[in-house]
Amino acid sequence: MEYFIIALKAVVAISLLNVWLLQFNKATKWRGGNAQNMIEEFRVYGLPAWMCYAVGFFKVTLSLLLIASIWYPNLENIAAIGLALLLSGSISMHIRIKDPMFKSIPAAIFLAMCLIIAII
Template sequence: MEYFIIVCKVAVALSLLNVWLIQKDKATKWRGGNATTILEEFEAYGLPKWSCYVIGFLKVTLALILLASIGLPYLENPAAAGLAVLLLGSIIMHLKISDPLYKSFPAFLFLVLCVLIYLL
């Protein structure tokens, strides 16, 4: 079970770091609305530009803390819980603008993984 949790942590953290640091200015089929960048996605949700930077900082920081929790287990629950809340917010934003359900799939998958990390 310990290895499963480590794989979950690495999968969630690296995926979020990829989205926020590498793919932030690239179009993907998962972006909300018709957005081609993360900033455009936040605009599609009707959120102010500064919120993108705050959410991005929180997600990147919590993803790094989740990775650090592999060696420092006391960091596991705060990182997983914080990411779960942010990922739930992502799902709500997709639903708010009536995105097709598939656009919420990555956030839903990572939410489930964060809940598993937290509970196991």
């Protein structure tokens, strides 16, 4: 079971770091509305640009903490629960703007993975 949780941590953290560090200025099919980058996506949600940077800071930081929790287990719950809350917000934003449900799939999968990490 320990290796399964480590794998979940790695998948969640690397995926979120990819979104926020490598895909930040790129269009993807998962972006809210017709946004072409992360800043536009937050505008589609009716949120200011500074909120994008704040959420990004927390997602990157918590993702790094999730990786660190492989060696420092006391970081596990704060990282997993913090990310779960942020991912819940992502899903709610997609729902708020009436995006097709498929755009919420990555956030929903990572939310489920974070909850498994936090619970087990």
